[in-house]
Amino acid sequence: MPFTLRKHKAIKDKKIQIFLIQNLGLDPKVGQRLTSKGRIFDENMNTINTGDVIPTDYIYIAVFEGMTKGLKPLLEFKDFAIFDKPTNLMVHPISKNTPYSLLDEIRYHFGENANLIHRIDAETSGLVIVGKNKQSEIDLKEMFQEKKYHKSYLAIVQGELKEEITINKGLDREGKAIGVRMMVCDKGKESITIIKPIKYNKEKDLTLIEALPLTGRQHQIRVHLHSIGHTILGDPIYGVDDENAENYLNKTLSEEDRFTVTKSNRLWLHANYLEFEYKNVTYKIFSKNRDLYKEFLF
DSSP, X not given: OOEEEEEEEOOTTSBHHHHHHHTSOOOHHHHHHHHHTTOEEOTTOOBOOTTOBOOSSEEEEEEEOOOOSSXXXXXXXSSEEEEEEOSSOOSSOSXXXXXXXXXXXXXXXXXXXXXXXXXXXXXXXXXXXXXXXXXXXXXXXXXXXXXXXXXXXXXXXXXXXXXXXXXXOOEEEOOSSSTTOEEEOTTSBOOEEEEEEEEEETTTTEEEEEEEESSOOTTHHHHHHHHTTOOBTTOSSSSSOHHHHHHHHTTOOOHHHHHHHHSSSSOOEEEEEEEEEETTEEEEEEOOOOHHHHHHHO
């Protein structure tokens, strides 16, 4: 997300926090975040920190401005929009050096008050809800926190899965070499996923499945499927050794090695359906992305 400096006429010798609130009309929390993250500078490009007085007649505030690569929302409503995110796109920047994320498109289309309601992994494709203003963000996030929604995923898994299965296995961090890796354990947080087989490809020994997570734990679908011997095709963290998983996370795993150890160059998990109620209207939304079907069939 591009980093832009905005110039503001300041009041010299006034405390920066008071100036941001009284003169620029910023929320105190926003002002605190800007100073604590070192995003405010004087005319000499020296950082102005929390509690400092303004030393120059002008200040510069570093803001992130969204850029576009042509990705448009799948659907747009008055208060929110739905994006059909492609694979290999982070929903949110992880640092100032992240060149592009879904948040870029969100801010480009809807302005700086628009925000993500929930997240999916970078390699997971599919539906993501975006609040277009602060109030809709609050309302929709509350809906997610209270689990007042239904969603389902499609995935391509290794091996043949013949019958519907409900996986009720607690999840916790593995706590070993791969810090993001989760594991099933009796004392972990309650995690339930319903898995429904759709079609088996005998030639490829792959099954197309629908996954309905009844809880929302990190990597839940991936871990649950791996735990029953049906790892998702292309998963670079579950079903691979620690060295390859670490190389993937450090971005040093070549595409050739990735394909060798996971049998694909992407994670074949797709957020396919969302159903929720907002302001007494029920929304039922399906993804239009068909990449997963193509990979499974051909």
